[in-house]
Amino acid sequence: MVKYVVTGSTGGLGSQVFKYLLKLVPASDIIVSLYNPAGATPAIKDSGVEIHRGDYGDPASLDAAFAGADKLLIVSYPSIAHELRVAHHKNAIDAAKRAGIKHVYYTSLAFAGDSVAAVMQAHIDTERYLKESGLTYTILREGIYSESYPLYFGFWDPKEGVDEVIVPHSDGGIAWVCREDLGEGTAKIMVEGGYENETRLLSGSKTYTLKELAALASRLLGRDIKLIVGTEDDYVRRNVGKHGPRGEEEFLRKWATTYKALARGELDVVDPLLQKVLGRDLKPFEETLKESLGLASGVGSIVEQYAK
Numbered sequence: 001m002v003k004y005v006v007t008g009s010t011g012g013l014g015s016q017v018f019k020y021l022l023k024l025v026p027a028s029d030i031i032v033s034l035y036n037p038a039g040a041t042p043a044i045k046d047s048g049v050e051i052h053r054g055d056y057g058d059p060a061s062l063d064a065a066f067a068g069a070d071k072l073l074i075v076s077y078p079s080i081a082h083e084l085r086v087a088h089h090k091n092a093i094d095a096a097k098r099a100g101i102k103h104v105y106y107t108s109l110a111f112a113g114d115s116v117a118a119v120m121q122a123h124i125d126t127e128r129y130l131k132e133s134g135l136t137y138t139i140l141r142e143g144i145y146s147e148s149y150p151l152y153f154g155f156w157d158p159k160e161g162v163d164e165v166i167v168p169h170s171d172g173g174i175a176w177v178c179r180e181d182l183g184e185g186t187a188k189i190m191v192e193g194g195y196e197n198e199t200r201l202l203s204g205s206k207t208y209t210l211k212e213l214a215a216l217a218s219r220l221l222g223r224d225i226k227l228i229v230g231t232e233d234d235y236v237r238r239n240v241g242k243h244g245p246r247g248e249e250e251f252l253r254k255w256a257t258t259y260k261a262l263a264r265g266e267l268d269v270v271d272p273l274l275q276k277v278l279g280r281d282l283k284p285f286e287e288t289l290k291e292s293l294g295l296a297s298g299v300g301s302i303v304e305q306y307a308k
């Protein structure tokens with residue numbers, strides 16, 4: 001019997017990992033480590049799994065949550081604040097060691113290992129720390145979520161009525177992939193084993209540039225959405241003052257480095273692994289885009305979720 005402990009199960013990716021893990025192993029083999037146990041979803045509460053509080057900022061809580069488990073999934077901390085993020089990940093890795101975890105899975109991101117994107121730097125530091133920890137690990141560089149396309153598409157919101165999208169520096173291909181496919185693939189990899197001490201990319205099966213995204217959105221909405229690759233200042237001017245962190249100049253200039261990574265083709269990489277693990281075609285990007293464009297709430301919520 002292998003006992004699994006999973007983090008982030010209330011989140012977009014972790015909830016999918018949890019859903020598929022529960023299909024693959026008995027509930028009695030799963031521990032859910034939650035930042036906020038009071039916020040456990042009905043899917044978690046009704047499943048019969050063991051639930052513990054596990055806050056990346058509180059090592060003692062992680063010791064209690066990880067105790068008795070063999071395999072641990074560390075879902076990366078949702079923030080672009082570099083030092084805090086790395087510190088949280090280190091806490092989880094150190095706790096895994098103390099708990100005698102036999103295999104750690106870490107959800108990294110799809111940018112290159114020598115990325116110039118600010119958002120990837122905490123993952124690079126965490127990957128290094130995990131590799132040097134002496135633990136058996138699998139680093140899963142999770143592909144760019146199809147659902148998160150507004151982050152890359154100039155924070156464009158179809159409901160705002162401005163159909164000129166400004167991005168800085170460069171366009172580039174992205175192998176978009178939906179969170180459900182990533183979650184299912186991650187759960188399968190954890191259960192099936194293998195990939196020991198490997199760093200693997202889970203990507204979509206096709207890349208789309210932002211210009212191609214604009215053409216798809218134009219077709220789906222029946223209006224002309226235009227992509228403009230402008231200067232960083234143009235991009236900052238367009239977004240500064242908007243609600244939340246995406247309206248802050250410091251955040252915008254940091255996020256602008258993403259487009260320097262696009263220029264290097266960092267996300268323009270298709271790896272067949274996820275399709276192989278799932279044994280089926282992946283959900284096409286167009287489908288998720290169509291669903292997102294139809295959201296009654298607009299894209300505001302996805303931007304609020306990640307731009308922090």
Ligand SMILES: NC(=O)c1ccc[n+]([C@@H]2O[C@H](COP(=O)([O-])OP(=O)(O)OC[C@H]3O[C@@H](n4cnc5c(N)ncnc54)[C@H](OP(=O)(O)O)[C@@H]3O)[C@@H](O)[C@H]2O)c1
Pocket residue numbers: 007008009010011012013014015034035036039054055056057075076077078079088107109110142143144145148305306
């Ligand atoms: N591949 C991509 O395109 C992409 C895009 C955006 C983000 N990401 C990264 O991938 C991760 C997973 O994405 P997601 O969609 O699942 O994010 P998400 O929906 O924001 O979920 C984040 C999870 O982390 C938990 N959490 C928050 N603070 C914590 C703490 N101090 N200790 C332990 N857990 C904590 C949250 O718990 P609560 O619900 O209780 O707050 C939630 O379960 C993100 O955290 C981010 O690092 C990847």
